[in-house]
């Protein structure tokens with residue numbers, strides 16, 4: 001509950017309308033097949049109705065993220081607490097589970113004393129990077145690595161543009177198929193914003209294996225070569241001003257000047273003075289501008305874990321563990337995670353609902 005109270009910057013982005021979702025694979029880099037099934041059982045609409053029935057009035061933002069109308073995550077926490085109380089759920093606080101054995105014996109400590117219980121069924125919802133609670137079993141676990149982070153870049157010049165936003169840029173990691181599109185924010189350490197977070201999610205494991213080093217390619221125009229040429233040709237035709245003073249509409253003047261410098265094009269030139277080599281360099285910089293990645297920085301709003309209990313271990317109809325009947329898993333302890341936007345909590349609700357109803 002403490003974690004829930006800080007979600008969405010204290011506002012709790014509890015789900016998403018999914019109206020802008022074209023492919024679940026892009027939303028759930030890990031677990032999209034399972035989520036496709038589970039959303040038929042407990043969808044975003046079911047989630048919204050469930051919370052509204054508990055008295056939490058909701059609001060959908062323009063970006064399709066759903067929040068409590070009160071903009072207060074504690075309202076969601078209190079609603080869940082009320083539902084548990086009314087449902088006769090007995091909550092034991094201050095217990096730390098240390099292991100779950102194949103015969104469902106749960107060992108936990110409370111006030112420094114160790115106890116065990118052996119219930120008929122267990123639902124494990126211990127969150128990201130906690131799958132080692134099952135290390136005494138032969139359940140396979142995908143290594144836990146961080147997802148949803150921002151990227152530190154080596155180049156000092158780009159960091160001077162801190163605060164600059166490009167509404168639609170395409171990011172990719174050179175030499176890989178990882179690619180994301182969306183709003184890009186330049187920060188004083190490198191890049192952030194939805195496009196960066198998406199890329200970090202898609203490439204979470206790859207970046208971890210490579211020590212958070214690599215080459216980031218930015219397509220500032222989100223355009224292919226022909227479209228970029230057309231745009232520059234239009235600018236050249238319609239402007240009598242210097243190149244530095246006639247930037248594409250979607251790029252700020254400061255960013256444009258930075259890109260001209262990177263392309264080795266003087267900003268006091270007139271368009272007709274731009275030779276073919278300068279023209280090619282400028283096109284290349286606009287659609288494939290490469291920066292060295294030197295690390296990752298934590299995203300302050302949200303982060304999740306990629307990895308956890310392998311989904312092949314779970315019966316997708318019930319969320320029951322195939323090897324340990326009576327053990328159910330839900331939430332981030334599983335190898336499911338999503339990009340930002342309320343999709344991670346939706347995964348927690350859908351998996352938990354399915355597990356609980358299977359037990360009932």
Ligand SMILES: Cc1cc2nc3c(=O)[nH]c(=O)nc-3n(C[C@H](O)[C@H](O)[C@H](O)COP(=O)(O)OP(=O)(O)OC[C@H]3O[C@@H](n4cnc5c(N)ncnc54)[C@H](O)[C@@H]3O)c2cc1C
Pocket residue numbers: 001002003004006007008009012013014015095096097098125126127128130133300301302303304330331332333341342343344345346348
């Ligand atoms: C700062 C932040 C903001 C976020 N904001 C959003 C958002 O707005 N929208 C969204 O969709 N997602 C958000 N997320 C992601 C989302 O919070 C998680 O995906 C979601 O909480 C996972 O739910 P869970 O129940 O699986 O795990 P958790 O919420 O992590 O809960 C796990 C619980 O298990 C307990 N636990 C762990 N180990 C043990 C143990 N050994 N013994 C006993 N108890 C244990 C923990 O104390 C915790 O209470 C955010 C994440 C962070 C970190």
